Amino acid sequence: MKSLEDLKRIREEAAKKMTIRDKKDGYRIVVGMATCGITAGARPVLNALAEEVANRDLRNVTVGQVGCMGECALEPIVEVYDPSGTRSTYCHVKASDAKKIIEQHILGGQQVKELLRENFR
Amino acid sequence: MNELSLYILDICENSIHAESKNLYLTIEKSKIKNxxxxxxxxxGRGMDKETLNKVSNPFYTTRTTRKVGLGIPLFKELCELCExxxxxxxxxxxxxxxIAKFKLxxxxxxxxxxxxxxxxxxxCNEFDCDLHFKYIKDIDGNPKEFSFNTREIKEVLDGIDLSEPSIMMWFKDMVNEGLKELN
Incomplete structure:
Protein backbone atom coordinates (compact mmCIF):
# COMPACT_ATOMS: atom_id res chain seq x y z
CA MET A 1 0.00 0.00 0.00
CA LYS A 2 1.06 3.58 -0.66
CA SER A 3 2.35 4.46 2.75
CA LEU A 4 1.92 7.50 4.91
CA GLU A 5 5.72 7.84 4.57
CA ASP A 6 5.25 8.44 0.84
CA LEU A 7 2.58 10.97 1.70
CA LYS A 8 4.97 12.85 4.01
CA ARG A 9 7.43 13.28 1.16
CA ILE A 10 4.72 14.47 -1.25
CA ARG A 11 3.45 16.82 1.41
CA GLU A 12 6.88 18.46 1.82
CA GLU A 13 7.11 18.95 -1.95
CA ALA A 14 3.64 20.51 -2.03
CA ALA A 15 4.45 22.78 0.92
CA LYS A 16 7.61 24.10 -0.77
CA LYS A 17 5.72 25.03 -3.92
CA MET A 18 2.87 26.65 -2.05
CA THR A 19 5.02 29.43 -0.69
CA ILE A 20 5.78 30.54 -4.23
CA ARG A 21 2.26 31.68 -4.93
CA ASP A 22 -0.69 32.34 -2.69
CA LYS A 23 -3.87 30.54 -3.67
CA LYS A 24 -6.00 33.53 -2.79
CA ASP A 25 -5.15 35.34 -6.01
CA GLY A 26 -5.89 32.34 -8.17
CA TYR A 27 -8.76 30.63 -9.94
CA ARG A 28 -11.43 28.61 -8.22
CA ILE A 29 -13.28 25.86 -10.07
CA VAL A 30 -16.37 24.23 -8.56
CA VAL A 31 -18.41 21.27 -9.79
CA GLY A 32 -22.04 20.63 -8.80
CA MET A 33 -22.11 17.34 -6.91
CA ALA A 34 -25.72 16.70 -5.88
CA THR A 35 -27.90 13.83 -7.18
CA CYS A 36 -28.60 15.73 -10.39
CA GLY A 37 -24.91 16.41 -11.05
CA ILE A 38 -23.74 12.93 -10.09
CA THR A 39 -26.37 11.27 -12.29
CA ALA A 40 -25.44 13.47 -15.24
CA GLY A 41 -21.74 12.61 -14.93
CA ALA A 42 -20.20 15.23 -12.61
CA ARG A 43 -17.85 12.88 -10.79
CA PRO A 44 -15.56 12.09 -13.76
CA VAL A 45 -15.64 15.80 -14.66
CA LEU A 46 -14.35 16.79 -11.21
CA ASN A 47 -11.69 14.10 -11.32
CA ALA A 48 -10.59 15.08 -14.84
CA LEU A 49 -10.31 18.76 -13.85
CA ALA A 50 -8.27 17.89 -10.74
CA GLU A 51 -6.02 15.65 -12.81
CA GLU A 52 -5.42 18.35 -15.43
CA VAL A 53 -4.44 20.74 -12.64
CA ALA A 54 -2.17 18.11 -11.10
CA ASN A 55 -0.49 17.08 -14.35
CA ARG A 56 0.25 20.69 -15.27
CA ASP A 57 1.34 21.47 -11.72
CA LEU A 58 -0.80 24.61 -11.63
CA ARG A 59 -0.34 26.32 -8.28
CA ASN A 60 -3.02 28.99 -8.52
CA VAL A 61 -6.08 26.81 -9.13
CA THR A 62 -8.34 25.07 -6.63
CA VAL A 63 -10.95 22.49 -7.60
CA GLY A 64 -13.93 22.04 -5.28
CA GLN A 65 -17.49 20.79 -5.06
CA VAL A 66 -20.83 22.42 -4.44
CA GLY A 67 -24.37 21.09 -4.06
CA CYS A 68 -27.29 21.53 -6.43
CA MET A 69 -27.31 24.90 -8.17
CA GLY A 70 -30.97 24.67 -9.16
CA GLU A 71 -30.35 24.04 -12.84
CA CYS A 72 -30.53 20.26 -12.77
CA ALA A 73 -31.35 19.91 -16.47
CA LEU A 74 -28.07 21.63 -17.37
CA GLU A 75 -25.80 19.38 -15.27
CA PRO A 76 -22.94 18.61 -15.11
CA ILE A 77 -22.26 22.25 -14.27
CA VAL A 78 -18.79 23.69 -13.73
CA GLU A 79 -18.26 27.23 -12.45
CA VAL A 80 -14.98 29.05 -12.82
CA TYR A 81 -14.25 32.05 -10.61
CA ASP A 82 -11.51 34.30 -11.97
CA PRO A 83 -9.09 36.02 -9.59
CA SER A 84 -11.26 39.13 -10.01
CA GLY A 85 -14.32 37.19 -8.81
CA THR A 86 -16.01 37.00 -12.23
CA ARG A 87 -18.00 33.79 -12.58
CA SER A 88 -18.38 31.70 -15.73
CA THR A 89 -21.00 28.95 -15.69
CA TYR A 90 -20.33 26.01 -18.00
CA CYS A 91 -23.11 23.49 -18.64
CA HIS A 92 -23.37 19.91 -19.91
CA VAL A 93 -19.65 19.58 -19.28
CA LYS A 94 -17.96 16.28 -20.11
CA ALA A 95 -14.71 14.91 -18.68
CA SER A 96 -13.19 15.45 -22.13
CA ASP A 97 -13.92 19.21 -21.80
CA ALA A 98 -11.64 19.50 -18.76
CA LYS A 99 -8.53 20.00 -20.88
CA LYS A 100 -10.17 22.82 -22.84
CA ILE A 101 -11.40 24.61 -19.72
CA ILE A 102 -7.92 24.49 -18.19
CA GLU A 103 -6.04 25.40 -21.38
CA GLN A 104 -8.37 28.02 -22.78
CA HIS A 105 -9.85 29.62 -19.67
CA ILE A 106 -7.33 29.16 -16.86
CA LEU A 107 -4.14 29.36 -18.92
CA GLY A 108 -5.42 31.46 -21.84
CA GLY A 109 -7.83 33.74 -20.02
CA GLN A 110 -10.57 33.15 -22.63
CA GLN A 111 -14.00 31.76 -21.74
CA VAL A 112 -15.01 28.50 -23.45
CA LYS A 113 -17.93 30.15 -25.24
CA GLU A 114 -19.66 27.01 -26.54
CA LEU A 115 -20.11 25.64 -23.01
CA LEU A 116 -21.53 28.82 -21.48
CA ARG A 117 -24.97 28.61 -19.94
CA GLU A 118 -26.66 30.93 -22.45
CA ASN A 119 -26.15 28.32 -25.19
CA PHE A 120 -28.43 25.90 -23.42
CA ARG A 121 -31.33 28.08 -22.40
CA MET B 1 -26.61 5.73 -12.63
CA ASN B 2 -24.70 2.70 -13.79
CA GLU B 3 -22.15 2.32 -10.98
CA LEU B 4 -22.71 1.46 -7.33
CA SER B 5 -20.01 3.94 -6.41
CA LEU B 6 -22.15 6.76 -7.84
CA TYR B 7 -25.06 5.83 -5.58
CA ILE B 8 -22.61 5.67 -2.66
CA LEU B 9 -21.29 9.14 -3.47
CA ASP B 10 -24.80 10.52 -3.65
CA ILE B 11 -25.97 9.05 -0.34
CA CYS B 12 -22.76 10.00 1.48
CA GLU B 13 -23.21 13.60 0.38
CA ASN B 14 -26.29 13.66 2.66
CA SER B 15 -24.05 12.86 5.64
CA ILE B 16 -21.48 15.47 4.69
CA HIS B 17 -24.17 18.13 4.43
CA ALA B 18 -25.64 17.16 7.82
CA GLU B 19 -22.85 18.76 9.86
CA SER B 20 -21.18 15.39 10.47
CA LYS B 21 -17.69 15.27 11.91
CA ASN B 22 -17.26 11.66 10.86
CA LEU B 23 -18.59 9.55 8.02
CA TYR B 24 -18.11 5.78 8.25
CA LEU B 25 -18.45 4.01 4.92
CA THR B 26 -18.17 0.24 4.97
CA ILE B 27 -18.51 -2.07 1.99
CA GLU B 28 -18.72 -5.75 2.78
CA LYS B 29 -18.67 -8.26 -0.03
CA SER B 30 -19.31 -11.85 0.95
CA LYS B 31 -19.28 -14.53 -1.73
CA ILE B 32 -20.17 -17.17 0.87
CA LYS B 33 -23.28 -15.31 2.02
CA ASN B 34 -24.01 -14.09 -1.53
CA GLY B 44 -24.43 14.51 11.98
CA ARG B 45 -27.56 16.31 13.05
CA GLY B 46 -29.87 13.35 12.43
CA MET B 47 -33.59 13.42 11.68
CA ASP B 48 -36.78 13.16 13.69
CA LYS B 49 -39.30 10.37 13.06
CA GLU B 50 -41.51 12.53 10.91
CA THR B 51 -38.66 13.49 8.57
CA LEU B 52 -37.37 9.93 8.50
CA ASN B 53 -40.73 8.73 7.24
CA LYS B 54 -40.57 11.21 4.39
CA VAL B 55 -37.05 10.67 3.02
CA SER B 56 -37.98 7.76 0.78
CA ASN B 57 -40.57 9.94 -0.90
CA PRO B 58 -39.12 11.56 -4.05
CA PHE B 59 -41.26 14.63 -3.46
CA TYR B 60 -39.55 15.41 -0.19
CA THR B 61 -36.31 17.39 0.04
CA THR B 62 -34.75 19.90 2.43
CA ARG B 63 -33.06 21.82 -0.31
CA THR B 64 -34.39 25.10 -1.58
CA THR B 65 -32.93 24.97 -5.07
CA ARG B 66 -35.40 22.36 -6.31
CA LYS B 67 -38.51 20.52 -5.21
CA VAL B 68 -37.57 16.86 -5.50
CA GLY B 69 -35.08 14.68 -3.62
CA LEU B 70 -34.12 11.53 -5.47
CA GLY B 71 -31.00 10.28 -3.66
CA ILE B 72 -32.53 7.90 -1.14
CA PRO B 73 -35.51 6.81 -3.32
CA LEU B 74 -33.15 5.78 -6.14
CA PHE B 75 -30.82 3.87 -3.80
CA LYS B 76 -33.73 2.11 -2.12
CA GLU B 77 -35.19 1.12 -5.45
CA LEU B 78 -31.86 -0.36 -6.53
CA CYS B 79 -31.64 -2.45 -3.32
CA GLU B 80 -35.11 -3.82 -3.87
CA LEU B 81 -34.40 -4.54 -7.53
CA CYS B 82 -31.38 -6.60 -6.41
CA GLU B 83 -33.46 -8.68 -3.97
CA ILE B 99 -27.76 -0.07 5.61
CA ALA B 100 -28.16 -1.27 2.05
CA LYS B 101 -28.10 -4.97 1.23
CA PHE B 102 -27.89 -6.53 -2.21
CA LYS B 103 -27.87 -10.09 -3.45
CA LEU B 104 -24.36 -10.41 -4.85
CA CYS B 124 -12.16 16.43 -0.18
CA ASN B 125 -15.38 17.77 1.26
CA GLU B 126 -15.40 21.37 2.37
CA PHE B 127 -17.14 20.71 5.66
CA ASP B 128 -14.12 19.11 7.31
CA CYS B 129 -15.98 15.83 7.78
CA ASP B 130 -13.58 12.89 8.17
CA LEU B 131 -14.07 9.82 6.03
CA HIS B 132 -13.49 6.39 7.59
CA PHE B 133 -13.53 3.80 4.86
CA LYS B 134 -13.45 0.05 5.18
CA TYR B 135 -13.75 -2.63 2.50
CA ILE B 136 -14.18 -6.20 3.63
CA LYS B 137 -13.94 -8.96 1.07
CA ASP B 138 -14.81 -12.51 1.97
CA ILE B 139 -14.40 -15.01 -0.84
CA ASP B 140 -13.57 -18.22 1.03
CA GLY B 141 -14.36 -17.66 4.71
CA ASN B 142 -11.11 -15.76 5.34
CA PRO B 143 -12.15 -12.13 5.12
CA LYS B 144 -9.57 -9.59 3.97
CA GLU B 145 -9.83 -5.95 4.81
CA PHE B 146 -8.64 -2.61 3.48
CA SER B 147 -9.24 0.57 5.43
CA PHE B 148 -8.11 4.16 5.83
CA ASN B 149 -9.34 7.31 7.47
CA THR B 150 -8.77 10.91 6.47
CA ARG B 151 -8.01 11.98 10.04
CA GLU B 152 -4.68 10.10 9.91
CA ILE B 153 -4.00 11.45 6.44
CA LYS B 154 -4.75 15.04 7.49
CA GLU B 155 -2.38 14.68 10.45
CA VAL B 156 0.46 13.85 8.07
CA LEU B 157 -0.61 16.65 5.73
CA ASP B 158 -0.35 19.14 8.60
CA GLY B 159 -2.26 22.00 7.02
CA ILE B 160 -1.79 21.10 3.36
CA ASP B 161 -5.14 20.52 1.71
CA LEU B 162 -6.16 17.02 0.65
CA SER B 163 -7.47 18.51 -2.58
CA GLU B 164 -3.91 19.56 -3.53
CA PRO B 165 -3.50 17.83 -6.90
CA SER B 166 -0.30 15.96 -6.00
CA ILE B 167 -1.95 14.71 -2.81
CA MET B 168 -4.97 13.63 -4.83
CA MET B 169 -2.76 11.45 -7.03
CA TRP B 170 -1.28 9.79 -3.96
CA PHE B 171 -4.75 9.30 -2.48
CA LYS B 172 -6.17 7.55 -5.54
CA ASP B 173 -3.09 5.31 -5.87
CA MET B 174 -3.39 4.43 -2.19
CA VAL B 175 -7.04 3.42 -2.67
CA ASN B 176 -6.47 1.44 -5.86
CA GLU B 177 -3.44 -0.43 -4.51
CA GLY B 178 -5.20 -1.18 -1.23
CA LEU B 179 -8.21 -2.64 -3.02
CA LYS B 180 -6.03 -4.56 -5.48
CA GLU B 181 -4.30 -6.33 -2.62
CA LEU B 182 -7.62 -7.86 -1.56
CA ASN B 183 -7.78 -9.88 -4.79
Missing amino acids: LLIITIEDD GSFEIYSEVGKGTTD DSIDLPPLGAIDETLYCLA
Missing part, protein backbone atom coordinates in the same frame (compact mmCIF):
# COMPACT_ATOMS: atom_id res chain seq x y z
CA LEU B 35 -24.38 -10.65 -0.05
CA LEU B 36 -23.12 -7.14 -0.55
CA ILE B 37 -23.68 -4.78 2.37
CA ILE B 38 -23.04 -1.05 2.20
CA THR B 39 -23.22 0.77 5.51
CA ILE B 40 -23.13 4.55 5.69
CA GLU B 41 -23.03 5.98 9.19
CA ASP B 42 -22.57 9.56 10.34
CA ASP B 43 -22.57 11.59 13.53
CA GLY B 84 -31.95 -6.82 -1.05
CA SER B 85 -33.20 -4.29 1.45
CA PHE B 86 -32.66 -0.71 2.51
CA GLU B 87 -32.88 0.41 6.11
CA ILE B 88 -32.36 3.85 7.57
CA TYR B 89 -32.04 4.75 11.24
CA SER B 90 -31.68 8.22 12.63
CA GLU B 91 -31.77 10.16 15.86
CA VAL B 92 -31.75 13.93 16.25
CA GLY B 93 -28.35 15.12 17.45
CA LYS B 94 -26.81 11.64 17.16
CA GLY B 95 -26.62 10.87 13.46
CA THR B 96 -27.97 8.67 10.72
CA THR B 97 -27.18 5.13 9.57
CA ASP B 98 -28.12 3.66 6.22
CA ASP B 105 -25.33 -12.51 -7.86
CA SER B 106 -28.32 -10.36 -8.79
CA ILE B 107 -28.28 -9.62 -12.50
CA ASP B 108 -29.41 -6.06 -11.73
CA LEU B 109 -26.50 -5.27 -9.41
CA PRO B 110 -24.36 -2.62 -11.12
CA PRO B 111 -20.57 -2.88 -10.91
CA LEU B 112 -18.88 -0.94 -8.12
CA GLY B 113 -17.21 1.28 -10.72
CA ALA B 114 -14.71 4.02 -9.98
CA ILE B 115 -14.74 3.87 -6.20
CA ASP B 116 -11.42 5.79 -6.11
CA GLU B 117 -13.17 8.80 -7.70
CA THR B 118 -16.04 8.54 -5.25
CA LEU B 119 -13.71 8.34 -2.25
CA TYR B 120 -11.72 11.30 -3.54
CA CYS B 121 -14.90 13.40 -3.84
CA LEU B 122 -15.91 12.42 -0.31
CA ALA B 123 -12.48 12.90 1.24
